[in-house]
Amino acid sequence: MKTPRTLALLALAPLLAALPVTAPAQEPPKATSPAPVAKAAIDSAVKLARWQLARMTDTSHIPRATGGTRNPRGWEQAVFWVGMTELADAGAPPDIAKAILDMGARNGWTLAERPYHADDHTIGQAYLWAARHGANPAVINPSRKVFDFVLANPVRVNLAFYVPPTGYNDAECLKRWCWCDALFMSPPAFIEMSRQTGDNRYRDFALAEFWATTDFLYDPAESLYYRDSRFFERRDDKQRKMFWSRGNGWVLSGMARTIPLLEPDSPDRLRMEALFKEMAVKIKATQKPDGYWPPSLLAPENSPAESSGTAFYTHAIAWGINAGLLDRAAYEPVARRGWDALTRSIQPDGRLGWVQQVSDRPEQVEPQDTQYYGVGAFLLAASAIAKL
Numbered sequence: 001m002k003t004p005r006t007l008a009l010l011a012l013a014p015l016l017a018a019l020p021v022t023a024p025a026q027e028p029p030k031a032t033s034p035a036p037v038a039k040a041a042i043d044s045a046v047k048l049a050r051w052q053l054a055r056m057t058d059t060s061h062i063p064r065a066t067g068g069t070r071n072p073r074g075w076e077q078a079v080f081w082v083g084m085t086e087l088a089d090a091g092a093p094p095d096i097a098k099a100i101l102d103m104g105a106r107n108g109w110t111l112a113e114r115p116y117h118a119d120d121h122t123i124g125q126a127y128l129w130a131a132r133h134g135a136n137p138a139v140i141n142p143s144r145k146v147f148d149f150v151l152a153n154p155v156r157v158n159l160a161f162y163v164p165p166t167g168y169n170d171a172e173c174l175k176r177w178c179w180c181d182a183l184f185m186s187p188p189a190f191i192e193m194s195r196q197t198g199d200n201r202y203r204d205f206a207l208a209e210f211w212a213t214t215d216f217l218y219d220p221a222e223s224l225y226y227r228d229s230r231f232f233e234r235r236d237d238k239q240r241k242m243f244w245s246r247g248n249g250w251v252l253s254g255m256a257r258t259i260p261l262l263e264p265d266s267p268d269r270l271r272m273e274a275l276f277k278e279m280a281v282k283i284k285a286t287q288k289p290d291g292y293w294p295p296s297l298l299a300p301e302n303s304p305a306e307s308s309g310t311a312f313y314t315h316a317i318a319w320g321i322n323a324g325l326l327d328r329a330a331y332e333p334v335a336r337r338g339w340d341a342l343t344r345s346i347q348p349d350g351r352l353g354w355v356q357q358v359s360d361r362p363e364q365v366e367p368q369d370t371q372y373y374g375v376g377a378f379l380l381a382a383s384a385i386a387k388l
Contacts, residue, residue: 249312
């Protein structure tokens with residue numbers, strides 16, 4: 001027997017059937033977490049950075065440590081701090097940025113001792129970063145004072161590298177950028193100084209010196225830089241030119257840090273972008289199947305793993321893809337192989353191994369060899385890889 005309620009529902013059934021069907025309400029999309037590869041790159045860089053931070057005053061883990069290695073304002077440690085700035089910008093935990101600010105305060109925000117020497121300007125890149133990331137903007141003033149001295153007292157020497165009997169550090173040309181490493185060490189500091197002060201004299205000086213060095217040391221037939229003029233005529237036992245991996249890594253990575261500081265579509269930026277792309281073709285061609293680059297770029301046979309040059313190239317290639325200068329399909333495999341090689345370079349005790357020690361030419365390297373600047377290059381590479 002049908003109840004009155006049942007009869008009412010049966011009467012409504014045709015009307016209900018005619019109503020449009022509405023999809024169930026959907027939940028708003030959830031925020032996506034970083035891609036696993038990006039997170040893994042940052043995590044591995046943070047882990048290595050913390051390993052190195054715990055050993056900044058103990059150089060016993062560095063095979064060929066010198067007084068320069070122990071100098072907290074010297075280039076060897078300064079390149080580590082440059083890498084730390086990019087890691088901080090890539091989303092690392094707050095302790096990474098804090099470590100940079102603490103370092104600057106300990107150093108009194110001063111550069112190393114030699115006013116003209118590009119190596120002694122490197123730490124200024126970290127100070128300039130700090131001025132935009134929590135430090136008092138006045139922290140750039142000691143660096144600016146040095147740069148003003150350089151501009152007011154220009155050096156008139158050529159770029160030929162002659163080592164006098166009194167030793168390497170007395171080479172006259174070191175007061176200019178007569179070795180290719182200098183193109184990483186100094187230009188970003190001078191150009192960023194112009195950006196923060198509005199005084200374009202620093203930028204103009206840096207670009208004039210950059211192109212003078214390039215005109216002198218760049219071999220257009222090979223699309224690579226000689227380390228300095230002493231290597232113009234050097235050949236190996238197969239009569240191949242000697243192009244040092246880390247030396248060219250300094251240049252390509254240095255351009256990756258300099259180009260973004262230049263005005264878009266300015267003549268200098270367009271010229272440097274063209275140079276970057278031309279050089280990248282050669283770097284792509286010289287990568288070994290295992291992902292590393294050989295210490296002597298044109299001599300891959302029987303070469304050891306070498307992580308510092310590899311890290312600088314991985315940084316630069318990944319940056320070039322992110323910046324739209326390099327074709328992703330052609331160059332992403334290069335960057336990925338480089339990054340894979342770098343992750344294999346981490347040793348069981350946590351150090352970055354296979355870092356060629358301080359030098360000016362290709363040398364042998366061992367698994368346990370590490371150095372502050374190699375770690376800095378790894379942090380640069382990780383930050384760029386994460387952005388891919």
